[in-house]
Amino acid sequence: MDFLERPLKLPLSNRTVPVKYALVHTGYWILITGFFLYEKRYLIYKASLSYFAVCVVMRVALLIGIAYLNLHYFLPRYLLKRRYGRYFALVMLSILSYLLAQSLFDYYLYGYVIGPMRNSDLWESLSYNFFSTLWYLGLMVALKLSIDWYEQQRILQKIRVEKLQAEVDFLRSQVNPHFLFNSLNNLYALTLRKSDQAPDVVLKLSEMMEYMLYDSDDVRVPLDKEIRYLQNYIELEKIRCGDHAEIAFDVSGPLNGQEIAPLLLLPLVENAFKHGVGKQSKTAWLRGKMELDHAAVTLTVENNKPALPPSNGKGGIGLVNLRQRLELLYPGRHTLDTEDRPGYYKVTLNITLAGAEEKRQTENADNHEPL
Structure with missing residues (x-):
């Protein structure tokens, strides 16, 4: 005490x-x-x-x-x-x-x-x-x-x-039942066909479970692990969707020890699959882009969706909870913008990471310390 x-x-x-x-x-x-x-x-x-x-x-x-x-x-x-x-x-x-x-x-x-x-x-x-x-x-x-x-x-x-x-503990303990069920079904189908993709699916699921059960227990996690988790999630969704969807996710910028709150970026991608790709009867598409620098991360996710009237722009309960978490974790250091039109949805999240710039300056000072 x-x-x-x-x-x-x-x-x-x-x-x-x-x-x-x-x-x-x-x-x-x-x-x-x-x-x-x-x-x-x-x-x-x-x-x-x-x-x-x-x-x-x-x-x-x-x-x-x-x-x-x-x-x-x-x-x-x-x-x-x-x-x-x-x-x-x-x-x-x-x-x-x-x-x-x-x-x-x-x-x-x-x-x-x-x-x-x-x-x-x-x-x-x-x-x-x-x-x-x-x-x-x-x-x-x-x-x-x-x-x-x-x-x-x-x-x-x-x-x-x-x-x-x-909420974080709940997210960590709760693998989306539909996602896990679909991934296991896909894995079963791949093993029946003796597909070369089956071992890769097992590896990705294993990495995701390890991250959720162990790494995400910390207040902050390395950003590269959070990105790897997102990439595994997207790759498994690609296998599930097959030729039904065009899915792309690109990461640009330096990874040099930045840290972020765990499971913070997943709701944006998960929301796009749940309300966009998963609702399309014809060809669906999803484009994700993450831009990094020493002090900030920007994630943009765009997807098509059924041509329904636009909502109030706040998103579902997942985005509401995400906004609350951002207000507590990164007050005054984040923006979360959405664009909702018939047939199209876009969300952009920008976070100024705590201490990233200071850490970089300290490392640079140490590297230039005179002998």
């Missing part, structure tokens, strides 16, 4: 909070104490060091008391349960209690200890303490709400990532 996430038991309470919570609050009160030390430093000369210390300690201790009474008792028990009247009444009561104690002390300190060096005005002291208390109490509530909001966002992000990982 991360050190900042470790639970820390609060004094005089059975509650526990993360270490980072305690550090943030400790830092806040150190700043408040520092402010009072600076503001009240004149008391060292006009009264004494002991009065200066008592004034600062008393003020900070009282503020801490009403702040955490509000945060850990009034806020969850009344405000969050929409019992607003009782909440504000208790907050005002706690502030008035603070005002009474602090203002009486100030009245004594400035009226009798410092004496003629400063006039003592009880109403002025009450006004100052009231508004300063509201200010510090408001800051403390704002701090808590900010921390709570941050934690909620962090939890939501964690849930999104876990959901994404579950």
Whole structure:
């Protein structure tokens, strides 16, 4: 467990909070104490060091008391349960209690200890303490709400990532039943004919299963393995389609250690076969093109399809899930565009790969390092 996430038991309470919570609050009160030390430093000369210390300690201790009474008792028990009247009444009561104690002390300190060096005005002291208390109490509530909001966002992000990982695990564990069934049927037919293609089909299926069961378990995989997986998938679909379809898939550009999230490109190709090639009663065609450079990958897939009216352009559930994965994995670093016309469909995905350019620059620097 991360050190900042470790639970820390609060004094005089059975509650526990993360270490980072305690550090943030400790830092806040150190700043408040520092402010009072600076503001009240004149008391060292006009009264004494002991009065200066008592004034600062008393003020900070009282503020801490009403702040955490509000945060850990009034806020969850009344405000969050929409019992607003009782909440504000208790907050005002706690502030008035603070005002009474602090203002009486100030009245004594400035009226009798410092004496003629400063006039003592009880109403002025009450006004100052009231508004300063509201200010510090408001800051403390704002701090808590900010921390709570941050934690909620962090939890939501964690849930999104876990959901994404579950989807990836599902994709990895689920070989498309129709694809696997058709591939095995094709393999059976090839073995009956004693075709030379049978061993190649077995090899491609074996490579695909190995990639899905083992390699794709990582957060990132080498791009060349993802491309090889796509090529095997397309080659097996070619065998299934036979002369029924014209299928081409070209890759251009350097492969030099780029990495990508696993099983991210397959839905585009799978979608083209499922809704395009697989739906055509006459000659079908599919053209795929992948362009690579050191920092990005662009995949374009075009196919013909039955001449139906164009959809809303968002695609099926496979493309919807793909968009969600891209938003989580490559936020601000991808584009996914579709073109849907009667009889024609095109999708283009561009991803800026994380760290690819930096990795290339580092390798280049190492290669040119002087001896």
